[in-house]
């Protein structure tokens with residue numbers, strides 16, 4: 053039988069395939085180099101695993117959007133069951149369970165629902181900018197409390213406290229758990245025999261790790277759920293996704309209610325996960341403003357000229373602020389929060405330009421959003437941070453509003469419309485009220501800020517057959533390395549205005 057014709061890619065070696073060519077650092081960079089050697093769709097393989105890297109917007113459209121049903125699965129990742137993270141929609145295999153969970157979230161975050169959240173988002177953004185002014189060194193905590201506070205409010209009607217918040221801390225521990233477990237856990241998929249050895253070898257702590265992880269995730273999902281139940285029993289619950297769902301099932305039979313409780317808890321947990329991505333975007337925004345004061349001043353000038361200096365920005369101002377909109381888009385392009393998206397898998401064999409793409413959860417199909425965002429045929433001088441690229445000559449927005457960062461096809465991000473509101477509101481409100489500048493050290497010298505995403509090294513070369521899948525998760529959210537900056541109020545008048553509006557809450 054003829055060997056199927058896979059998409060082109062680097063020449064494999066005997067036995068190990070492409071194992072040794074897979075990058076250990078910033079994989080999207082080597083994948084982008086491969087695009088220049090082999091084309092828009094590149095194939096590599098090792099130990100029966102296929103990795104297909106989709107490097108251009110048009111190929112992503114042909115594969116993920118035009119064949120959306122076929123590419124709506126996720127690659128196999130046993131670690132998800134191992135740590136008890138099967139509640140997470142981004143990792144669920146295609147099928148009825150995924151469909152049911154996803155559709156519930158989709159209803160919550162459709163365009164017509166967004167206005168319901170806006171007053172609460174305004175309160176949270178005013179608190180955040182006032183905190184920037186009062187405790188600028190803690191800006192990353194304020195950003196986290198803004199994004200996390202919004203998600204906790206939507207999911208549970210829960211108001212996080214500024215100090216160490218026990219519910220928030222548990223939810224964050226779960227996110228770290230994902231990263232810690234993935235490298236070890238993917239061995240299960242790649243080398244089941246080694247995994248079994250791990251299980252039996254004394255001292256690896258493998259089983260104990262799994263049991264502990266299950267407990268942590270169950271607790272992180274249970275705690276806020278119980279909080280809502282308590283508040284409802286006292287009649288003081290704030291409206292939220294969880295309280296609405298619990299009200300709807302108030303008259304169900306006990307058995308039925310218990311099953312539905314699990315479902316509600318799981319879906320609510322997914323709402324919170326959105327915090328990490330928005331957090332990464334907003335930290336990139338602050339860093340890029342430190343690095344590009346000219347762009348910051350231009351955006352501020354547009355805001356001042358359009359809404360004046362006597363009031364704070366509102367959602368209705370969005371269409372009148374094209375430069376801020378262009379800046380919002382350019383941050384996503386220049387610093388894709390999800391440089392490799394979340395990998396897809398195919399439920400049927402398929403073809404791209406006559407090249408064969410195998411079906412099954414052992415084929416990892418990656419959207420290289422980084423390469424798409426750096427495509428010089430679409431984005432002139434792509435390594436330059438330049439919001440103007442989204443504007444026409446007369447200063448209006450061009451029609452390039454393709455949100456690459458939110459992914460593709462049937463697995464496209466469920467929270468994208470909400471995220472658009474939350475991220476835009478944060479950048480416009482910060483620019484209207486604050487100046488973001490370089491911090492000086494004790495000798496008055498500016499503290500350098502690096503314009504790059506962090507490097508990270510793989511710990512287990514043994515994971516390599518699954519490395520891209522692992523890697524993609526490790527880098528699924530690309531947050532800037534910690535950096536310093538100074539944030540100050542643009543005027544006393546702005547600070548007073550913020551004190552006034554926040555005093556009512």
Ligand code: HEM
Pocket residue numbers: 141142143144154157161322323324325326327329330333389390393394395396419457458459460461462463464465466467468470471475
């Ligand atoms: C800056 C903000 C965000 C970015 C850049 C982002 C990005 C992404 C990406 C790239 C995917 C995978 C798409 C694909 O498979 O092709 C995804 C999936 C997902 N996102 Fe987001 N996201 C953001 C915010 C949010 C928020 C706020 C929520 C929660 C309400 C959310 C919930 C989800 C869920 C549940 C999925 C899984 C969809 C599925 O597998 O069917 N995201 N997101």
